[in-house]
Amino acid sequence: MKILLTGAGGQIGHDLIGALAAANHDVVSTDLAPRPPSHAHASGSSWKRLDVTDAAATERLFDEVKPDMVFHLAAILSARGEKDPRLAYDVNQTGTWNVLEACRKVGVGRLVFTSSIAVFGPPPSGPLPDPTPDDVALHPTTMYGVTKVAGELLCAYYTKKHNVDCRGVRFPGLISAAMPGGGSSDYALFMYVDAVRKGGYEAFARPDTRIPLMYMPDGVRALLEVAMADRERLSRCIYNIAAFSPRADEIAASVRRAIPEAQFTYSPDPRRQAILDSWPQSLDDSAARRDWSWKPRFDLDAMTDDLIPRVRRMLELGAVLSSH
């Protein structure tokens, strides 16, 4: 199958390109930026420049590539988006419109959308239910969340009205051996990266912060499974998916199992902490489990055991690349 990725240079793209190539798909990666050195493993697949805020360029490229399926990953994440809401609106909102329109005009049959726990926020009536189900009133507090809600609704609209079969997942905070990129959930990833490279980490979140998290291999598998599921099995376009929901200090304890000398302290940043506190503590993913047999494989400690050697390799490779 010919598959085009937008925002391929980000954290998800890094692992998704490899998984798609391993399944023998013909992958066309696109991003505003050139292929990052961390994506060198994907040198077999082609890399094209694409700014999704440019409608004409998006349609032109889709027409040239004529993909069977698009994974739309390009987005500005929550913390960076609050620093530059206009940029988040342009990339996430206008960009998603442009990608959907390009699919409709060029006749791309399927689009996979990456939504997020950031679509949720505290309803005026009280706290979110825990676990939070798919269908609660959505009150996002960030421009990232606002644009992801709109993206989900646009996906449902294009599926119904325009024959673009859109489906996707609401990702928990994703953790992988990659440098974080402007998310509020980045404290979890830094607990691993900085424990390896600095022997500890001062978290920008309180020790009792609890949000849904997921290890990237599960996240990539979820995307592939929802992408390939028969339409008849899908009762909705966008699904909650869940893996584990540790407190920040439980992540620290898990890292210390592998690196006993690692030191963790907590100095909450009010803006990012407020975003984290607005998100669900855990997700109800029963619809995904029922409709396309979703099931995570990694719990917190299994992730820690697999991830720490990968973070070590990533940092060694980064040091080698930056010395050239």
Ligand code: SER
């Ligand atoms: N990980 C994202 C963020 O922190 C949420 O989807 O913005």
